[in-house]
Amino acid sequence: MTTAPRPTNRRAEYAELTRQAILEAARALFTEQGYFATKVEQIAGTARVAPATVYAVGGGKSGLLRTLIVSAVNSQENARLLADIDAATDPERLIGLIVAASRAKFEQWSPLMRQVVAAAPQEPAVRESMEIAHDGLRGGLRLTADRLAAMGALGHGLDAAQAADLLWLHLCNAAYFIRTDDLGWPLDRSEAWLNAVLRQQLLGR
Known part of the structure; x- marks a missing residue:
C-alpha cells in the first residue's frame, strides 16, 4: 500500500489509523472467507469501528477492495x-x-x-x-x-x-x-x- 502523508494533527492521525485498520480487516476477511461471504459488519467488528464508518471510509465492500488494489498498483x-x-x-x-x-x-x-x-x-x-x-x-x-x-x-x-x-x-x-x-x-x-x-x-x- 502507498505510504500516506503524515497526519498534521491528532484528528487526522486517528482518521488515518482508522482507515488502515478498516483496509487491513477487509483484506484479511476477503482472503479468509471470500468476497461474498464477508459482511460489512464483520469488517467493522474486526476493525473495531461502527459499520457506518466502514461505509464512510471505503464506500462498502467494493470500495474497500478497489482501494486495496489501487493502493498496491500505485x-x-x-x-x-x-x-x-x-x-x-x-x-x-x-x-x-x-x-x-x-x-x-x-x-x-x-x-x-x-x-x-x-x-x-x-x-x-x-x-x-x-x-x-x-x-x-x-x-x-x-x-x-x-x-x-x-x-x-x-x-x-x-x-x-x-x-x-x-x-x-x-x-x-x-x-x-x-x-x-x-x-x-x-x-x-x-x-x-x-x-x-x-x-x-x-x-x-
Missing part, C-alpha cells in the same frame, strides 16, 4: 520497480528483475487475488478491481518489453508488443496459478524456469 514499491526497469542496461538482468518482482507480488497478493478471480464473474465492481490490477501488471510488462526493444535485445523478429504479450502469458496471475496449483511447482522452480524460458523466447538465448 505504491512506492511499484514506482521504484518501474524506475529500475526504465534504467536497466542489461537484458538478462532485466528479465531476472521482472521475474523476481512478479514472484514477490504473487506471494504477497495471491491469497486475495484468488478471491477476486472467484468473485469477478458475478460482481461487476469486483471485475473492475481485477482489471485495475491487470492493467497495472500489463503496464510494467509493457515497460519491460519497451526497454528490451530499446536495447536492441529482442530476438526472433519480436517487436515490443509481441514481447509484452509473451511476458503476460508467463507472468500473469493465471499462469502462476497453473504452475503452483495445477502442476504443484514450488515458486523457486517456477522462477528458475521463467528465467530460462523468457531469456530463450525474448532474447533468443
Whole structure:
C-alpha cells in the first residue's frame, strides 16, 4: 500500500489509523472467507469501528477492495520497480528483475487475488478491481518489453508488443496459478524456469 502523508494533527492521525485498520480487516476477511461471504459488519467488528464508518471510509465492500488494489498498483514499491526497469542496461538482468518482482507480488497478493478471480464473474465492481490490477501488471510488462526493444535485445523478429504479450502469458496471475496449483511447482522452480524460458523466447538465448 502507498505510504500516506503524515497526519498534521491528532484528528487526522486517528482518521488515518482508522482507515488502515478498516483496509487491513477487509483484506484479511476477503482472503479468509471470500468476497461474498464477508459482511460489512464483520469488517467493522474486526476493525473495531461502527459499520457506518466502514461505509464512510471505503464506500462498502467494493470500495474497500478497489482501494486495496489501487493502493498496491500505485505504491512506492511499484514506482521504484518501474524506475529500475526504465534504467536497466542489461537484458538478462532485466528479465531476472521482472521475474523476481512478479514472484514477490504473487506471494504477497495471491491469497486475495484468488478471491477476486472467484468473485469477478458475478460482481461487476469486483471485475473492475481485477482489471485495475491487470492493467497495472500489463503496464510494467509493457515497460519491460519497451526497454528490451530499446536495447536492441529482442530476438526472433519480436517487436515490443509481441514481447509484452509473451511476458503476460508467463507472468500473469493465471499462469502462476497453473504452475503452483495445477502442476504443484514450488515458486523457486517456477522462477528458475521463467528465467530460462523468457531469456530463450525474448532474447533468443
